[in-house]
Amino acid sequence: xxxxxxxxxxxAARILSEALHWTEYADPAEAAVEVARTLEDPTRSGxxxxxxxxxxxxxxxxxxxxxxxxxxxxAVDPPRQRQGIGRTLIEAxxxxxxxxxxxxxxxxxxxxxxxxxxYGRELFPGVLEAAxxxxxxxxxxxxxxxxxxxxxxxxxxxANGYGRPDIFMAKRIG
Ligand SMILES: CC(C)(COP(=O)(O)OP(=O)(O)OC[C@H]1O[C@@H](n2cnc3c(N)ncnc32)[C@H](O)[C@@H]1OP(=O)(O)O)[C@@H](O)C(=O)NCCC(=O)NCCS
Numbered sequence: 001x002x003x004x005x006x007x008x009x010x011x012a013a014r015i016l017s018e019a020l021h022w023t024e025y026a027d028p029a030e031a032a033v034e035v036a037r038t039l040e041d042p043t044r045s046g047x048x049x050x051x052x053x054x055x056x057x058x059x060x061x062x063x064x065x066x067x068x069x070x071x072x073x074x075a076v077d078p079p080r081q082r083q084g085i086g087r088t089l090i091e092a093x094x095x096x097x098x099x100x101x102x103x104x105x106x107x108x109x110x111x112x113x114x115x116x117x118x119y120g121r122e123l124f125p126g127v128l129e130a131a132x133x134x135x136x137x138x139x140x141x142x143x144x145x146x147x148x149x150x151x152x153x154x155x156x157x158x159a160n161g162y163g164r165p166d167i168f169m170a171k172r173i174g
Pocket of ligand 1: 019020074075076077080081082083084085086087088108109110139140141143144145147
């Protein structure tokens with residue numbers, strides 16, 4: 001990300017805004033702030049997929065624990081989704097953080113859009129039983145992460161309002 005031009009950084013912000021249009025990043029100013037944070041915060045970094053000078057998608061990481069870092073955010077330009085770019089970005093990030101001595105890469109993938117069988121439900125008590133029965137119902141990114149080798153390690157019920165949980169996933173990469 002650090003080598004991107006100003007125009008490419010703006011493109012990265014647009015992609016975040018459009019790919020995650022149901023989140024706070026729908027606001028272009030919020031998306032631009034996220035790009036800037038990834039570039040400027042010393043505990044963050046990122047990688048971009050670039051083709052002929054055009055940004056196709058990008059991924060960030062936050063150095064949260066000594067040996068477990070958080071993948072955040074990940075966005076692929078909507079017309080270029082399902083072409084292997086997301087997987088390529090994750091694999092490149094895994095190689096980068098593995099080289100830094102990280103053992104576990106983890107992430108939160110919210111269900112704010114009726115994308116899984118957890119949406120709209122009370123998950124207490126028995127949160128971990130609900131996690132074991134988790135299924136995507138509507139193209140939720142959880143399936144993508146599972147195909148990339150991530151497993152569900154927990155849920156935060158009602159993280160984004162009643163029935164809108166965050167789904168935590170992780171993978172041993174080192
Ligand atoms: C989720 C996202 C990053 C995936 O990137 P992508 O480039 O579209 O995914 P890829 O083409 O690399 O897909 C890799 C695999 O996951 C599968 N996959 C990708 N998105 C999927 C989805 N929404 N539902 C089910 N499977 C999916 C692909 O079919 C492919 O399967 P394979 O193992 O058979 O090859 C991208 O679609 C995106 O930016 N979505 C909107 C933003 C978002 O949800 N970000 C994550 C927030 S936590």
